[in-house]
Amino acid sequence: MTKLGLEAKDLEPTQTIFHGIVPDLSCSPIGQIRLNVLAYHALLGRPALAKFMAVPHYAYLKMKLPGPKGLITITGDYRKSLESARDGGKLAESLVIAEERRQLDRIFALANETSAVPILAEEPADEASFKPSKETKKVKLHPEDPSCSKYVVVGTCLDSK
Template identity: 50%
Template structure:
């Protein structure tokens, strides 16, 4: 039943003897926001650096080939059911289909 007000850094909630008001500290709030911003920025930079290192390594091995984006995708552990059937998605393109479980209802 608490009601936060982010602009004023206050939170109000009912108590046994009336309304309880909890006040925040603007300096700490600004410091936390700056620290979390720096952390997020460093994580993004680290991820981009890792991707760039991978691209550079691939380019140095094979200078005439562009990197395959499918190689950077992690392999999932999902395995389809053994009994599946192919449902065409587009009648004009036979290569476009979806695999669904063979025992699913037609609805």
């Protein structure tokens, strides 16, 4: 985006979800943007493929579409494709990790701000049963969402690390 002279405020919201970029996770893009393509390199989404009646074949890195004088076949570059997939996967993974880190930091900050509320638990019948710490408190997962009723129970004696 920076190389194109774009900023986050230029992005429009999108409902698209990507699967398989980061193994075992789904990712949502930060937004979408419409650009006039003035070069031969472009990313085509499903609406563009449907409009051009294009048929992509990802394994062969080929795309075929009807042209004014017959069938047009576009061939991709395997080396560039692998580099792009590798770099995109690393970027996506780092963004997911960064977002998870922000959420954990927010939970820890909320836990430190909230006063300790002891949670009374029934005494287990078996001595080997799991026993929570006596010093615990409930922290709302999404404090800005009044409809969210999900909480996490954290120990008040935990180190911030």
